[in-house]
Amino acid sequence: MFLDVVELHVSAGRGGDGASTMRRESHVPRGGPDGGDGGRGGSIYVVVEPGLTTLRDFEHKRRYAAGDGGPGGDKKSHGKAGADLVVGVPPGTAIFDAATGDLVADLVAREQKVMLVRGGRGGLGNSHFVTSTHQAPRHAQRGEPGEARALRLELRLIADVGLVGLPNAGKSTLLAALTAAQPKIGDYAFTTLEPNLGVLELGLDDGRRPTIADLPGLIEGASMGAGLGFAFLRHASRTRIIAHVVDASAADPMRDAEIIREELRAHNPALLDKTTLVILNKIDLPAAATRINDLREAFAAMGLRSVACSAAGGVSGAGVVDVRSALAELLPDAETLAQPTEPAGVVVHRIDPLAIAGFSVEREGDSFRVKGKAIERLAHQTDFDRDESAERFQHELARMGIEESLRRAGCRAGDTVLIGPIALAWEDPDDAALRDVADDLDDEEEEALQ
Numbered sequence: 051m052f053l054d055v056v057e058l059h060v061s062a063g064r065g066g067d068g069a070s071t072m073r074r075e076s077h078v079p080r081g082g083p084d085g086g087d088g089g090r091g092g093s094i095y096v097v098v099e100p101g102l103t104t105l106r107d108f109e110h111k112r113r114y115a116a117g118d119g120g121p122g123g124d125k126k127s128h129g130k131a132g133a134d135l136v137v138g139v140p141p142g143t144a145i146f147d148a149a150t151g152d153l154v155a156d157l158v159a160r161e162q163k164v165m166l167v168r169g170g171r172g173g174l175g176n177s178h179f180v181t182s183t184h185q186a187p188r189h190a191q192r193g194e195p196g197e198a199r200a201l202r203l204e205l206r207l208i209a210d211v212g213l214v215g216l217p218n219a220g221k222s223t224l225l226a227a228l229t230a231a232q233p234k235i236g237d238y239a240f241t242t243l244e245p246n247l248g249v250l251e252l253g254l255d256d257g258r259r260p261t262i263a264d265l266p267g268l269i270e271g272a273s274m275g276a277g278l279g280f281a282f283l284r285h286a287s288r289t290r291i292i293a294h295v296v297d298a299s300a301a302d303p304m305r306d307a308e309i310i311r312e313e314l315r316a317h318n319p320a321l322l323d324k325t326t327l328v329i330l331n332k333i334d335l336p337a338a339a340t341r342i343n344d345l346r347e348a349f350a351a352m353g354l355r356s357v358a359c360s361a362a363g364g365v366s367g368a369g370v371v372d373v374r375s376a377l378a379e380l381l382p383d384a385e386t387l388a389q390p391t392e393p394a395g396v397v398v399h400r401i402d403p404l405a406i407a408g409f410s411v412e413r414e415g416d417s418f419r420v421k422g423k424a425i426e427r428l429a430h431q432t433d434f435d436r437d438e439s440a441e442r443f444q445h446e447l448a449r450m451g452i453e454e455s456l457r458r459a460g461c462r463a464g465d466t467v468l469i470g471p472i473a474l475a476w477e478d479p480d481d482a483a484l485r486d487v488a489d490d491l492d493d494e495e496e497e498a499l500q
């Protein structure tokens with residue numbers, strides 16, 4: 051199966067933990083804190099690799115993870131940065147956030163590189179937390195988790211010429227006659243199941259090396275999803291020239307051509323405005339030969355240029371040379387060909403993972419769930435086994451107004467509060483008393499009932 055849509059899961063590395071250490075030197079009696087910072091986690095990038103033409107590499111590998119940052123050490127030594135990961139994709143790959151459908155990046159130009167997920171920041175070592183009143187802090191931050199997201203990759207093949215037409219019109223045969231590609235050719239519809247790409251030999255020695263794509267046959271209703279063609283119509287939108295192959299020996303070639311043009315229009319009306327060359331194929335067959343002139347006139351009346359050929363004759367087939375020179379004439383110069391077919395890759399909407407926007411408190415079963423970028427990050431970065439760090443976290447909950455919101459939401463001592471990866475047993479001196487009263491009431495009620 052030709053893979054032109056794949057879903058991937060990418061996770062960046064987590065930052066290394068900051069160290070909590072005290073200087074220990076024989077001549078310094080009471081050394082201060084000297085814990086170094088954790089290294090940053092590795093990020094994941096995609097880069098355009100011009101040699102690639104499919105997303106097939108992703109068929110077996112759908113999960114990518116970058117390296118974690120190393121922990122900080124004593125003497126303020128910095129943790130090692132996690133290794134970045136660079137994933138190659140073919141030109142023409144559009145990347146969407148699988149959850150939201152937002153376009154993350156549209157990769158067209160060569161060697162374009164885009165960050166997909168950012169590695170977590172390393173935690174700060176305790177040497178950062180010295181204040182005038184607190185000379186020997188034990189507190190050190192843990193590393194921040196790396197971003198993770200599910201992405202959908204869609205490939206729109208970038209070819210200079212796209213061969214479109216009904217199944218069995220001879221598109222693959224023509225590709226074989228024009229290029230060194232050797233696509234499968236068959237005397238039945240839907241022989242081609244995935245696009246084939248070849249380099250068009252123009253024989254002009256002018257530095258041009260245009261690519262030509264043989265797309266699976268389109269059928270009526272393709273734009274609505276019928277047949278195989280639908281998935282491939284998107285490829286047609288990125289070609290410079292549409293080469294519309296028509297079987298001139300068919301019962302009604304004009305009607306056949308209309309079906310294809312209708313599908314192109316239904317998919318994207320702009321496709322009909324593209325430079326189009328109609329290729330009347332199979333002129334070696336008598337049924338075709340007799341009506342070639344009529345057909346060419348009919349296409350000319352529609353404002354379409356046409357050439358006639360016999361692709362089955364290979365390189366030396368009748369008219370194949372005319373197809374080649376017509377394409378050579380219609381294609382732009384070498385410099386333009388080297389540019390992407392569309393305005394150079396627009397990189398859009400990288401979600402800002404650090405956008406710190408408030409928090410929310412909601413019930414989750416018997417517990418309370420606190421959501422919010424900043425507080426969740428802090429939860430990740432806090433080492434709750436260290437009293438001083440846990441205290442700082444508690445302090446932060448109060449400072450951000452989360453404590454108050456929890457209280458208002460009905461959270462009482464003993465309840466469980468969930469924040470990011472952690473579950474806290476809520477302690478609140480203010481309402482511990484209230485709870486005792488409530489318990490007493492319950493006891494009385496129970497007694498009354500007995």
Ligand SMILES: Nc1nc2c(ncn2[C@@H]2O[C@H](COP(=O)(O)OP(=O)(O)OP(=O)(O)O)[C@@H](O)[C@H]2O)c(=O)[nH]1
Pocket residue numbers: 215216217218219220221222223224234235236237238239240241242243265266267268331332333334335359360361362363
């Ligand atoms: N006589 C004759 N037969 C041809 C010519 N070109 C192609 N054919 C035959 O037509 C049949 C279909 O050719 P393909 O190249 O596989 O057609 P296609 O358009 O790629 O078909 P799909 O991949 O199914 O969309 C094969 O049997 C070819 O040998 C030609 O110029 N003359």
Ligand SMILES: [Mg+2]
Pocket residue numbers: 221222223234235241242264265266267
């Ligand atoms: Mg084919």
